[in-house]
Amino acid sequence: MTTTAPAAAPAQGSGEIQDAGHVDVLIVGAGVSGIGAAHHLRDQFPDRTFVILDAQDHRGGTWWTHRYPGVRSDSDLFTYGYRFKPWRGPSIAAGEEILAYLDEVIDEDDLGPYIRCRHRVTAASWSTGDRRWTVEVTRGDTGQLVRFTAGFLWMCQGYYNHARPYRPQWEGMDRFQGLVIHPQRWPGDLDLAGKRVVVIGSGATAATLIPAIAGQAEHVTMLQRSPSYFYAPPTTHELAVMLDPLDLPDEWMHEIMRRQYITQYHWLARTSFEAPDELHAFLIESMRPLLPEGFDIEKHFTPRYRPWQQRIAVVPDGDLFAALREGKASIVTDTIETFTEHGIKVSSGEEIPAGVVVTATGFNLSVLGDVAFTVDGEPVDFTERVTWRGIMLNGLPNMAYVFGYFRHSWTLRVDLVSDLVGRLLATMQDKGATMVVPTLRPQDADMQLRPWSDPENFNPGYVRRSQHILFKQGDREPWTHMLEHEQEREILPEADLDDGTLVYR
Ligand SMILES: Cc1cc2nc3c(=O)[nH]c(=O)nc-3n(C[C@H](O)[C@H](O)[C@H](O)COP(=O)(O)OP(=O)(O)OC[C@H]3O[C@@H](n4cnc5c(N)ncnc54)[C@H](O)[C@@H]3O)c2cc1C
Numbered sequence: 001m002t003t004t005a006p007a008a009a010p011a012q013g014s015g016e017i018q019d020a021g022h023v024d025v026l027i028v029g030a031g032v033s034g035i036g037a038a039h040h041l042r043d044q045f046p047d048r049t050f051v052i053l054d055a056q057d058h059r060g061g062t063w064w065t066h067r068y069p070g071v072r073s074d075s076d077l078f079t080y081g082y083r084f085k086p087w088r089g090p091s092i093a094a095g096e097e098i099l100a101y102l103d104e105v106i107d108e109d110d111l112g113p114y115i116r117c118r119h120r121v122t123a124a125s126w127s128t129g130d131r132r133w134t135v136e137v138t139r140g141d142t143g144q145l146v147r148f149t150a151g152f153l154w155m156c157q158g159y160y161n162h163a164r165p166y167r168p169q170w171e172g173m174d175r176f177q178g179l180v181i182h183p184q185r186w187p188g189d190l191d192l193a194g195k196r197v198v199v200i201g202s203g204a205t206a207a208t209l210i211p212a213i214a215g216q217a218e219h220v221t222m223l224q225r226s227p228s229y230f231y232a233p234p235t236t237h238e239l240a241v242m243l244d245p246l247d248l249p250d251e252w253m254h255e256i257m258r259r260q261y262i263t264q265y266h267w268l269a270r271t272s273f274e275a276p277d278e279l280h281a282f283l284i285e286s287m288r289p290l291l292p293e294g295f296d297i298e299k300h301f302t303p304r305y306r307p308w309q310q311r312i313a314v315v316p317d318g319d320l321f322a323a324l325r326e327g328k329a330s331i332v333t334d335t336i337e338t339f340t341e342h343g344i345k346v347s348s349g350e351e352i353p354a355g356v357v358v359t360a361t362g363f364n365l366s367v368l369g370d371v372a373f374t375v376d377g378e379p380v381d382f383t384e385r386v387t388w389r390g391i392m393l394n395g396l397p398n399m400a401y402v403f404g405y406f407r408h409s410w411t412l413r414v415d416l417v418s419d420l421v422g423r424l425l426a427t428m429q430d431k432g433a434t435m436v437v438p439t440l441r442p443q444d445a446d447m448q449l450r451p452w453s454d455p456e457n458f459n460p461g462y463v464r465r466s467q468h469i470l471f472k473q474g475d476r477e478p479w480t481h482m483l484e485h486e487q488e489r490e491i492l493p494e495a496d497l498d499d500g501t502l503v504y505r
Contacts (some may be wrong), residue, residue, distance in 0.1 A: 031061015
């Protein structure tokens, strides 16, 4: 058996669809999820053929798309890193360091030859007769249309549109004489020296970007409609500092720090549900000593939602607060009335001068990479589908997707989902099945369908804006998702793959 599909040679300009061959498993996306999935696939099934397709011109997903100054993880890298590959740096890492870590995984697993960049998947059609997916691809470099076939489709496309960031339109934008930039499209040669910058947004991106550019620009104003939660842990965990002189093997250090962070984040997630007021008070009070004397913490840093109902933004070593203390940055909490020629006017009547406006306003959520799916000729309407454990969808054969945690490192779920997909492929093999399809049982007929995300549980803007295009969840296992890692690390490895909700043929 060969280990990859034949390389698709560009046939520039021809309108024909080029046949790129057949693989056992086709992975969409070369970010943290796709690279992790490929590692586990190779590890468990060295003889299966596969290919990883990504629309962008480089691997890395989120960390390739977001290259604005200061871009870094919110999570510690011991849990954001894979279970199988020790992290050797400080807990919080810069985007470039994460890309370097992913490159090491690609090198060590020799995944490079299997990654095809500039391959945007536009359509995927399942044929029960042929027991395979036909996947239509447009090459970003040549415009050539390419067709792969695959026995199993593993969607690792992330959750947002990389090419089209979310940027609301505000009145007067056309008369603004400065530059408007979205962090998803940061110009590499941008010089902010002597410029007044307004960053619109209150989330992790704004909090990361502001301290990174505060030394360069004349002044940076964070303009937010409403406040978010921030937490300022040390860049390197105190336990890592204590363990450092012991010169432990990298694998030990990785495992010890993973357990430490997992325990810490379990506590945080649990407390957000069981004692939200206490957690709220803890987060607010831990910021107070880091802010300038007399700072209006009630107005600028006291959110109106429960902690973890939206992500808590991490500011390692409190660098955002340092920029505020040093007077290099300031915060305005207000709504935008209009852009003017030289800045932004807010509802209070204040005009904030700006030469550059950065719209750290977030994402457009994308459902399974905006791929048009059909099953036996019928277009798939995702709003009518129900998730199977946040890994598959009812009625979609031989297809798994990866969606990580919100309150924990995304990657913890990549490893868990990959284990389950591995078990699923092995079960198919044992049964001699060429097809597995999540199917609602007769006893699920009366199941109450719920939104993809319960707004009480998790409700950031990009989820609220897109709930209507997303698939659903049910009121019982295995038709639920958005469980916490603390539950899933017990449930997923034990999940019964023969409980009647997966039909093998
Ligand atoms: C700035 C920033 C910081 C973050 N920090 C953290 C953090 O600290 N901790 C955490 O847990 N999470 C964090 N996240 C969330 C982050 O998105 C996930 O952690 C993780 O990177 C998702 O990985 P992924 O591989 O699933 O998806 P992505 O990183 O989104 O990569 C998906 C890839 O699939 C490709 N793709 C999509 N559709 C198609 C298609 N139709 N055809 C071909 N290719 C396609 C895309 O081009 C992309 O390269 C952060 C997000 C951002 C934006």
